[in-house]
Amino acid sequence: MSATRTATATRRDIGPDGISMFGPDFPFAYDNHVRHPAGIGRVPPDQHGREVAVIGAGCAGLVTAFELMKLGLRPVVYEADRLGGRMRSERFAGHAGLVAELGAMRFPESSTTLFHYFDRCGLRTRPFPNPLTPASNSTVIDLKSRPVYAEGEEDLPPIYRKVLKAWDDLLENRAAFAAMQEAIRQRDVAAIKAIWNPQVKRLDDCTFYQFLAHSTEFASFRDREIFGQVGFGTGGWDTDFPNSMLEILRVAYTSADDNHRAVIGGVQQLPETLWQLAPSRDEMAHWPAGTSLALLHEGPPRPGVREIYRTHPGNITLVDQSGAIRTYPAMVMSAQVWMLLSQIRCDEALFPADHWTAIERTHYTQSSKTFVAVDRPFWQDKDPRTGRDAMSTTLTDRMTRSTYLLGEGDDRPGVICLSYTWNDDALKWLPLSASQRMDVMLESLGEIYPGVNLRRHIITDPITVSWELEPYFMGAFKANLPGHYRYQHRLFTHFMQDRLPPGYQGVFLCGDDVSWTAGWAEGAVTTALNAVWGVMRHLGGETHPDNPGPGDVFDAIAPLELDD
């Protein structure tokens, strides 16, 4: 089957500037595949109603379950914590409309497959107030105790503009940025591979910091420091400096850090709606009209999984936290893969040894967020002396690092994300309680905005999270370190199970930590579609010839394989 056929896209299908998260490692048009009128495939009628286990009710698990249900299978979803996973929109008690987006919070328009499911679930979005974007009104960059106020990039002092230009130049000079974005826009698989594959060989061993420090564009330490603290798109990236440069290029090429939108009312509505949604009769095999995941489960998902074994003949047997034992012909694991090392007792025969190594070596970013609700969007008040906003989206080298102001309209209560941090910056909050965290944050912000009595506007207790402390996550999202490409390759390609000995088939991985773009829900959703394709094939099914799936075109567009 030709790669170009599946790669074809109309402009209508992709983000407004034509960029989607199409590749660069595995350039498959998941967005078109999932929207195709022929559907994403079928299983033989004698498989209809057959149970398939799905571990995890985050967005990957629920997209998997939803699509398996449409094929006429009976997904059995297990969830150890709460429905939604890292799409966790925590409500402020007594303020029904206000949510703290503790996990996923802002979605690049290039996440075209994710947006398909937003549309499918009737969710509405609005621009997210990232620094220096129109949605944020104004931005304050506070480095070394010197706050700078800007309403757009043009207001920044020359040194900041120089640093932003250095990043653009570096991407262009050393990573063929414009050519790659054009290849992605055109969905030109050959051009994408021609640019990307040599970079994989050259940069798998290179950290983000080395890439900067060894360039002429960032020869100055001061420029690197400012870049690390101010970053591009969403804010400072210095906590990503130790990561593989390939991770950063994937984000930059696919505009994952640009044009972000927030889901009105909270993104947890996506998994919640997928749970309740009944596909129309003509898009679903076998099940009667009105069938939904909730209906198939007659209530919530089953409890968390405690043990997984392979049992004869080619079955997978699960024990859940209630002690119930059930056996399936196939299983999809959507929880973060470290769960297989710690929370779930696993049969070693689940995976070949190389895959276990890849699971063990997976590296997660730590992350902490703290939110409060406030009485009104007071940050829009103008300082009578300067004419500036009282408070702005804030990037700083202080403890808070990034602060976002999330208004719900004039004079209505709103939300402030006091601090969103990663890695070392997140670990600094770890021993503190929510109110201790808030106190330190208010102190930091008080230094930047001495004239604002922030505390006077706070109307709720803070809501906080440290994802590394959450037992069913153990980290926020994967970030590959140098030398991790081969591990990533093993986990991503595991759904191509014809290549595995029969004894290792039937268990499928999905979720953003299996994807090439961890930390973005698009990766969770697209790897879910790989798993669905894998299960369908495992049970003797196939795709429609007009709509080949990711596994049908795998050989033509496969990610580069590095030798050992």
Ligand SMILES: Cc1cc2nc3c(=O)[nH]c(=O)nc-3n(C[C@H](O)[C@H](O)[C@H](O)COP(=O)(O)OP(=O)(O)OC[C@H]3O[C@@H](n4cnc5c(N)ncnc54)[C@H](O)[C@@H]3O)c2cc1C
């Ligand atoms: C702090 C943070 C910020 C983020 N920001 C963004 C963003 O702005 N934009 C974006 O696109 N993405 C963002 N992401 C990433 C996004 O949240 C994820 O890509 C997506 O939610 C992952 O979905 P998933 O289904 O792969 O995994 P999860 O949501 O982790 O789902 C896995 C589920 O498995 C469950 N589970 C674990 N163990 C077991 C067990 N033993 N038995 C049964 N169930 C189990 C878990 O409880 C969980 O519900 C962010 C993530 C975090 C943490």
